[in-house]
Amino acid sequence: MSHWKHVYEKWRSFEQLDPALKQELDKMADNEKELEDAFYTDLSFGTGGMRGELGPGTNRMNIYTVRKAVNGLADYLVAHVGDARDRGVAVAYDSRFKSQEFAIETAKVLGAYGIKAYVFDTLHPTPLLSFAVRYLKTAAGIMITASHNPPEYNGFKVYNDDGGQIVPDEAHQIIGCIQEVEDELTIPHLQKDELEAQDILNWIGKEIDRAYLDKLAEISKLATGEQQQDKDLQIVFTPLHGTAHDLVLRGLSQLNFHHVDVVEEQAAADPEFSTVKSPNPEEHQAFTMAIELGSQTNADVLIGTDPDADRLGVAAKDSSGHYTVLTGNQLGALMLDYILTHSVSNLPTKARMIKTIVTSELGRKIAADYGVETIDTLTGFKYIGEKIREFESTGETFMFGYEESYGYLIGDFTRDKDAVQAAVLACEMAYYWKRQGKTLFDALHSLYETYGYYLEDMSSLTLKGKEGAEKIAAIMETIRKEPLTEVGGLDVEYVEDYLAGERTVIGTKLKESIELPKENVVKYILGNDSWICLRPSGTEPKIKYYFGVCGSSAQEGQQRLADLKRDMEDVISRVHNV
Incomplete structure (x- = not known):
């Protein structure tokens, strides 16, 4: 039996499985492709958090995958932030399906660790979560959101104690803690009334809004009288x-x-x-x-x-x-x-x-x-x-x-x-x-x-599921093995490979270091202040390719941009279909 089928059977036979998720699983019972996609892997927790379609399965957003992520974060905080329990974690959520439910589930798992949760009492913007972390001086922050993804998505973004999204070093340690969780279905958690009785769950009211608005007024460049x-x-x-x-x-x-x-x-x-x-x-x-x-x-x-x-x-x-x-x-x-x-x-x-x-x-x-x-x-x-x-x-x-x-x-x-x-x-x-x-x-x-007329554009290719992820990886591998030398009539002057951390000067053996974190990105620097950059999306099943040009007139800039896009679309189409 395939590994994913073992995981599916574990979920299907779990007596305490959430009734709504159990009902969805029953509807999927005869669709093996859908079941495989829901269970063949764990929902990816990237450098900022995780995002995915709602539904049952380890590769979906649901209360069990949320609990698993929170459990890993709590392990990390207890191990690396000495006063994490007292400082607590700020939690906010947006208008998506299940957002408020996932926020409360987050507090339930944090509570099992004795970590205070400061949860907004109504839906709030992501920047208010960042502000709340800094204002309350919490050890971390969590935002339940899938930004602008379609309605069937939700997500889970993690913030450090500075109010910024976690960076790769932090993310890798948190991911390590998440991967140590053996069973997402049986993660310890308290009930909401227990949290409130123990003063571990604290609801954020209007104080944060007022403090934020005071700061917001300060960014104005108008004179006081004009304001x-x-x-x-x-x-x-x-x-x-x-x-x-x-x-x-x-x-x-x-x-x-x-x-x-x-x-x-x-x-x-x-x-x-x-x-x-x-x-x-x-x-x-x-x-x-x-x-x-x-x-x-x-x-x-x-x-x-x-x-x-x-x-x-x-x-x-x-x-x-x-x-x-x-x-x-x-x-x-x-x-x-x-x-x-x-x-x-x-x-x-x-x-x-x-x-x-x-x-x-x-x-x-x-x-x-x-x-x-x-x-x-x-x-x-x-x-x-x-x-x-x-x-x-x-x-x-x-x-x-x-x-x-x-x-x-x-x-x-x-x-x-x-x-x-x-x-x-x-x-x-x-x-x-x-x-x-x-x-x-x-x-x-x-x-x-x-x-100068600086013009830019972006194209993308969506490739969903396991097969899509493999195709995206293959495209990036081919681009590295067969680097371009000319695009849209412009010569490639440099190739920047951010995964290798090096910049290659075309026509020479000269290589320079790129002092940035490693990431799966390739950028071509072309003549006439033009460039192309390719990167898989970190939040969607897409490979994105960006274009930038400069012209002495709008017409010249538009023509250069069209030439780059045409040639790059041909390259991606050829590589994709190989």
Whole structure:
């Protein structure tokens, strides 16, 4: 009998199995392929946590896989954080199916270890979990969320005591503890009433919100007098059925942005995300209702947050008067320019901007113009948070951090991407440019004219299940064994292999070390300030490939981008079908 079948039989015969999960297992009984996918492996716990489809099985999100992850984290905390039991763990959850249930299950397992749990009493954004860890000085944090994944997904993200997502060294130790758990079905846990009676379960109320909003007001670049004035900026906001509604509105209100229309159909939390194909502000279809409302109200700016409010999308009027959704790279460049323009009179000597290796090079150009050094990290905001923590000992000053996938951080009182902060600053920025007679779209093109037309794009190939994971691994192996020398008419100048930790200069035997953690990523640096980067997603069954170009005009940049994408699609198609 196959190993997965042994595991399936163990679950099926477990008398105390959760009734809802047992019912689902019964429905799957005649579908061997579905059963194999649910049991052939354990749900992967990566460098930040785990994410997967809801349902029964060791490869699914359910109370047993959550308990197993919490058990491993608790073992790690007890072994490595001397006062972990007293400091406790902060826990938050979003609007997804089972999120609140998984948060309470987390507290039950922590309670069995005598570790206090501070659980939000209502759903909250991811950045509030990061803030709560720092505010309460807990030993760790847990966020129950699957970000912008489809409705059938949920996830479990772990934060360290700095409020940042755990980094690889921490993750590997936690994973080791998780792997030592022999039976996910029989993990010790207390009941909710026991936790409350022993004062191990503590509910977080409005105190954290108020403290966060106080900090949020401090990121404004407006003079005190301007902050107190009513702003003639017409805003449309959609939280896309998620957690950002109240905090974004309160954050805008305290800076006297009162002309805000909310897309009511998308205001309420809804785990089905029933009005959108995907609750992801990166997807332009998510702005359909916001654009309709903006057209009715003649809005100056449209803002949209993903369900756990760590990503922000923004749309502004283009030269023809139509709303155009800005890319993450474009919005990040605008924010960086706005922040540095309003900081130039008191810029610290060791001011730093942080971006990821797949984020536009336009930000580096802008930062350099202000004498600000840019630091590159691997993909993932955990690395940006890690750098900010390092600054506390190096004397460097964090000015701004962003990634192309709509993640931004302005004030370091949180250590993860923060769509609430970004939403408020984006509106403030739109107000600033409106007073200059410009839209955000106009301001963006001024940046292009000054620094060059930096354009970027991303494609992906989704390959689900065991077979898909094997194909993704094979694609990356082939790319390494058969490196490209020319793409889109541009010569490859360097190949950066982040798994090997080395940069190869093409045409020579010269190799240079890359001083970043090892990760399964390959990046090609091409001529004319262009590049391509390939990496398997850490949260979805995808391989992603990113493109970046620079042109002297929009037309030149668009042509270079099209050439790169065409050639790379051919490469991926050929390798995939081999």
